[in-house]
Amino acid sequence: MPSLNRNLQKLFTITQKPERLIIGLMSGTSLDGLDIAVCRFSGNGFDTRFELLKFITLPYDDAFRQEVKQVFAQRQTDLEKVCLLNARIGMLHADMIKQALRQWGWDFSAIDIIASHGQTIYHVPRRLHGGESWPNATLQIGDADHIAVQTGIITISDFRQKHIAAGGEGAPLALYGDVLLGSDARCNRILLNIGGIANLTWLPADRNEIICTDVGAGNTLIDAACRQYFNLPYDAGGHIAASGQVHLALLDALLAHPFFAEAAPKTTGPELFSSDYVQQARQRADATDILAADLVATLSAFTAEAIVRFVKYSIMGKPDELLLSGGGARNKFIVDYLKRALPGVKVADTDTIGLNADAKEAILFALLANEALCGEPVVVGNNPAVLMGKFSFPV
DSSP, rough: OOOOHHHHHHHHHHHHSSSSSEEEEEEOOTTTEEEEEEEESSSOOGGOEEEEEEEEEEEEOHHHHHHTTTTTTTTSSOOHHHHHHHHHHHHHHHHHHHHHHHHTTGGGOOOOOEEEEEEEEEOHHHHOOOTTTTTTTTESSSSSSHHHHHHSSSEEEHHHHHHHHTTTSSTTTTHHHHHHHHOOTTTTTEEEEESSSSEEEEEEOOSSEEEEEEETTTTTHHHHHHHHHSOOOOGGGGHHHHSSHHHHHHHHHTTTGGGSSSSSOOOOOOTSSSSSHHHHHHTTOTTTTTHHHHHHHHHHHHHHHHHHHHHHSSSSOOSEEEEEESSEEEEEEEEHHHHHHSTTTTTGGGGGGOTTTHHHHHHHHHHHHHHHHHHOOOOOOTTOOOOOOEEEEEO
8 A cells, every 4th residue: 555645744743743733924015025924833623722933024125025916916917927936936936935034043844734825816706806607716826836936834724715716705704713712711812913904803702603703904995095195115103094084085985885784794805995985085075186185094994984884784783892803903093083983892903812913914924834734614693614825735
């Protein structure tokens, strides 16, 4: 009887270990850089035990950002560029992993698995493309074989495809990590991630009627306005928004899209919440000439108000806690808006429950890799009960 090849033997050995060291990678729609989180896991499912050992965000340079933006959220694009970037991003992420491990003085052989989200370039659920005969779809690039070969570490990637194949929309995948790491039988909790897109998980104490859904534009429109009018990548601390005035008519126009009335769970992306979306809303609201700071203030209020309305009107029950992660957790304008609009709700960040607010998404994909290795599909409401990820071997 033939024996397992060495990669399968190594994979089997990893699954049998009492603890596994997994690197989680996240590169979001903001294109700030690559989040790298080294995590220690034991157990799986609701018995998962987790520790964040190291975390760093290595920034992308402007030239790379511009290359990705040529294909990002574009209905028509250069297929050769997509093909080249698929390999280029995988190679870049491998180099960044090696840089981080060397900086920390870690031996590559200490890492069991790399979990790579890749770089989303297009997300198109059926609700957005409108073609009933076509499926939900999403595309992340950054070839994991390049990561595995260059680092010598087994790499798990392409997590979103199984979710779609099983009937989901491929996002948000925060559901699985939030339920396993963020549930608390003592309180009703919302875990809110404000990245390029804002998504949340409603975790009632009894774990009934859990909801995980995108709720709005997150930072994507704020960041675009900061780049266009202030030559800044984002509104650090919400200072620009705080210096402006919210244009109420424009805010109403931004909130008028049918997406906000659709039932959860639902997903969205910069394919919808784009500069064209903002420009059309400005025209409807007669707000084409407002000050740049007022625009940033209004876009920031748009992000916050979409969250507030969902919390108030789309969940069954009252939250005790609203715990934030992602870049928006550091935006004081948005955080203060949430606190004012949701009196009686504790608004803090996920650090308070041991989940680094900046590293949370990278941690999530490390957890999904741990589940792919050792878990069984977790049933959460009507969400697809699947294990996600594709395996790439070094050689």
